[in-house]
Amino acid sequence: MTGASQDPVLEVGAELPPLTVPVTRTLIVAGAIASRDYQDVHHDPELARAKGSPDVFMNILTTNGLVGRYITDHFGPAAVLRRVAIRLGVPNYPGDTMVLSGTVTEVDGDTVRIGVRGENRLGTHVTGTVTLTVAPAPPAGAPVPPATPAPPSGSGS
Template sequence: MSAAGAATSPIRAGRIALADRLPELAIPITRTLIVAGAIASRDYQDVHHNAVLAVQRGSKDIFMNILTTNGLVGRYVTDWAGPDAIITRVAIRLGAPNYPDDTMVFSGEVTGAEKRDGRDHLTVAVRGANSLGDHVVGTVELNVPTC
């Protein structure tokens, strides 16, 4: 998915339409991000901070925990939708792990939009891909002010 048609960030109310694409966002996957995300989410599973034990458990290296992926997905969507967005649902499926020294590129597309109660209720399909493939594929439901 290219960044063609990318909206300015944050979006302005009333400018959203089906098939709108979110601007892409590249996240460098560093050891620091993996560990900081794990600790900020109080996830002390050793595979998220201890490379030696991660390898013993069958992994190539430490890898990002799912709570951090959730946080990044939420950030990606609200970077675009702005501070008046209200997220109501995030559903994600994990694939290729986020190992250190990779880059994950988020892309997204509006797959549902309806006006209700003075707000635009949107469904956004989100994908975060690294060098191994799709790390995360998911759906975010949110509502934003309408005009």
């Protein structure tokens, strides 16, 4: 369905459109430096190998930032992140692709909880929960008013 990202469905079980993140060497290094993390395993392949890793790998702060971005991309700038809790699994190595997906797990008034998962070709890179505040929801059971003036029917957008 088009326009889903502009009109997030806020029901438990609703799925967010996935976000595909190409895990480039540039992203890994840029994310590490932007988060002021100069651990060599995040930018120096030779030293990473000496420590038993096949290559450099993404740091947890970058994963955290990407998870936050995934949620605010979807809910827009008015949404406020309250809590981001993540656990790492397999590493994000250069050349891989991570697909972030999210499912609404709880809706309590204007507070929404999303279960987030990031998969790459090795398996699950990250699992987590994001809690955010969105624009106040209508009372339970009330008809849902359109967020923007309703487009003419059959607009096909």
